Amino acid sequence: MQGRKGPSVLQPFYDVLKLFQKESIEVNTMHRFFVYISLIFVIFTTIIMLLGGDILLALFALTLGSIFFVLGGYASNSPYSTIGSERELLQMMAFEPMILLTAIGLYYGDKSFFIKDIIAAKIPSIVYLPGVFLGLIYILTFKLRKSPFDLSMSHHGHQEIVQGITTEYSGKDLAIIQITHWYETIITLTLVYLFFAFKSPVSHVIAILACIIAYLLEIVIDNAFARAKWQFALKSTWVITGVLASVNLIILSFFR
């Protein structure tokens, strides 16, 4: 916009380092506890995924992490956090079916839920799961917390719900929330990666490129769209999941 420069790419890291140097205001003990336990589950998920473990276990641990985060929002008793938590729950209702269907779809490749088997398959998953992949790209916006689906804790929503779930967090706790989000970003991009990686070593380079392209695409979408209402977020995601992913899986079940 009009040659505006904007902050540097490293800005999120500066923010987190600064937050670590600040005081953390404690609303109540549970409120802080939930953030740390959420981080632990998300790290656990990342480790399972990167070690090639069971994708179902990883995704359930991820959901548990998100649930703890939502509980943290409720625990503070602030109206803004509560609205944020409610919206976060709605978002989870919207994208969880798609994530589960992704795991089920990936299972078809080698009849295994283990990531190390999925990336050692003979053909890349994208070949027989194009619908599931498009569905996953659609819900990526929720997971990366970008517009139009950044309903629960947007930086841009100051006028409306202040900062949603994060309203009552400050200092180190807020830094932990940001770090949790970084882990979540890694996890979601790993899901994109799984669609492209297979036996040949070259495919791993392509998979990494696909992750980068998906991330850049999300940034473009973030800048091009205004925030959607939750009704639209929920309905559209379910329609996309229902049509793209389910039809893809049904067709697949006929051929296998």
Place this chain on the structure above:
Amino acid sequence: MNFSKKSPWILHYDGSSCNGCDIEVLACLTPLYDVERFGVINTGNPKHADILLITGSINEQNKSVVKQLYEQMADPKVVVAVGICAATGGIFSECYNVLGGVDRIIPVDVYVPGCAARPEAIIDGVVKALDMLEERQKYARKKDK
């Protein structure tokens, strides 16, 4: 290394100003001055803010609000009073309900003069405030040890 200089988050509160200073504060965010490139975020949440930027004078109604905003901010924090109204009450100081400048109720670190304060002056004031923020951080860390 101190990172508060790299990411100052500002909470802007409008007391009983004429809105002249507020427009100048917002002008700092426009592409011409673009303070966001220094990591400044105009947040709406006192718990996330490092700098409390107040325009306009204090009156009976906003007295408790300003006090509460200040108390809700996490340490280290600084206060910048923008415009003559925020410094002394300015042209509103004779009004029946105006108490005076911001320093009547909370400690102010930097006063930015002007009616309205120019964007350059406001940015200068914020930069000064950042130096104080750094000092305070160093002091807090020494106290911890």
